Amino acid sequence: MEKRLWEHIQTVRQQSPLVQNITNFVVMNNTANALLAAGASPIMAHGHAELADMARICRSLVINIGTLDNYWTEAMVQAASLVQRMGKPWVLDPVGAGASAYRDATLDELLKRKPTVVRGNASEIMALANVGGTATKGVDSTAASNQALDAAKRIHRQYGSVVCVSGEVDIVVGEKKTVYIRNGHPLMAKVTGLGCSATALIGAFIAVVDDALEAVSAAMALMGISGELAATASAGPGTLQLNLLDKLYNLTEAEFAATLRITDEG
Ligand SMILES: Nc1ncnc2c1ncn2[C@@H]1O[C@H](COP(=O)(O)OP(=O)(O)O)[C@@H](O)[C@H]1O
Ligand SMILES: Cc1ncsc1CCOP(=O)(O)O
Numbered sequence: 325m326e327k328r329l330w331e332h333i334q335t336v337r338q339q340s341p342l343v344q345n346i347t348n349f350v351v352m353n354n355t356a357n358a359l360l361a362a363g364a365s366p367i368m369a370h371g372h373a374e375l376a377d378m379a380r381i382c383r384s385l386v387i388n389i390g391t392l393d394n395y396w397t398e399a400m401v402q403a404a405s406l407v408q409r410m411g412k413p414w415v416l417d418p419v420g421a422g423a424s425a426y427r428d429a430t431l432d433e434l435l436k437r438k439p440t441v442v443r444g445n446a447s448e449i450m451a452l453a454n455v456g457g458t459a460t461k462g463v464d465s466t467a468a469s470n471q472a473l474d475a476a477k478r479i480h481r482q483y484g485s486v487v488c489v490s491g492e493v494d495i496v497v498g499e500k501k502t503v504y505i506r507n508g509h510p511l512m513a514k515v516t517g518l519g520c521s522a523t524a525l526i527g528a529f530i531a532v533v534d535d536a537l538e539a540v541s542a543a544m545a546l547m548g549i550s551g552e553l554a555a556t557a558s559a560g561p562g563t564l565q566l567n568l569l570d571k572l573y574n575l576t577e578a579e580f581a582a583t584l585r586i587t588d589e590g
C-alpha cells in the first residue's frame with residue numbers, strides 16, 4: 325500500500341484535478357494554496373447561479389461548514405445534490421459539529437447527499453454520530469482520535485462514506501479496513517485551517533483515485549509527513565505555515581518513504 329500512496333501523490337501532481345470548494349472565510353486562502361502546492365487546481369465558488377456549471381467542470385467537491393450562513397448553506401446542499409446525481413466524488417468537513425443546532429441541522433441535510441468522504445477531528449466525528457458525553461469546544465477537538473473510532477464506524481455504516489478522524493493519529497475507516505497514520509506534529513494544531521487543508525487535499529485525491537480509502541490515506545499521509553518535516557524546520561506556527569506549503573510542493577519519494585508510519589487492520 326505504501327508504494328501506491330506515493331503513486332497517488334504523483335497522480336495528483338500530474339493530472340492537476342480541478343476541485344470546487346465551498347468553504348469558510350477563515351481558510352479560503354490557505355486551502356487554495358495547499359491544493360496548488362500539492363499540484364491540484366482549486367476554485368472557490370459558492371454562487372447559486374454558477375453551481376450547475378461548477379459541478380459540470382470540476383472533478384470533485386469540498387464542502388466545509390466552518391462559517392455557515394443561510395446563503396452558503398443553500399449553496400452547499402444544492403452543490404452536494406448536483407454532484408451526487410452526477411456520480412462525482414465529494415468530501416464533507418463538519419467544522420464545529422455539535423457547537424450549534426444550526427450546524428447539526430445543516431450536517432443532517434448534507435449527510436443525506438452521501439458524501440464520499442467525511443473528515444473531522446474527534447469531537448466533530450463524535451458529535452456527528454450523536455455520541456453523548458462529548459464536550460465540543462468550537463472548532464478544536466477535546467478528544468483523541470481513537471475515542472472517535474466507534475463513531476467513525478457508525479457514520480461509515482449509516483452513509484457509506486469513508487470516514488477520517490484526524491489528530492495525533494489519523495484514522496481512516498473504510499469498508500474492508502481501518503488505516504492508522506502516525507505522522508504530523510503537535511505544532512500543526514496551532515495553525516488555523518490545517519484540518520481544512522487536509523480535507524481540501526482529500527478532495528484532490530478522490531478526484532483522481534477511485535479507491536476512496538486509498539485516496540484519503542494518501543492525502544492524510546502527504547499532509548502529516550509534510551507537516552512533520554516542516555515543523556522540525558520551523559520556529560513556531562508562523563513559519564510552519566510557509567514551510568508546510570513548501571514541503572507539500574517539494575516532498576520527495578525518499579522523504580515520503582523514510583517518514584511514513586502507517587498500519588492497517590481488518
Ligand atoms: N498532536 C498532533 N500530532 C501530530 N499531528 C497532528 C496533531 N494534531 C493535529 N495534527 C495533524 O494536523 C492536521 C489537522 O488535523 P486536526 O488538528 O485534527 O484538524 P482540525 O484542525 O480540523 O481540528 C492533520 O494532518 C493531523 O494529522
Ligand atoms: C477558526 C475557525 N472558525 C470557523 S472556521 C475556522 C477554521 C477552522 O479550521 P481547522 O478546523 O482546519 O483548524
Ligand SMILES: [Mg+2]
Nearest residue numbers: 419463519520
Ligand atoms: Mg477542522
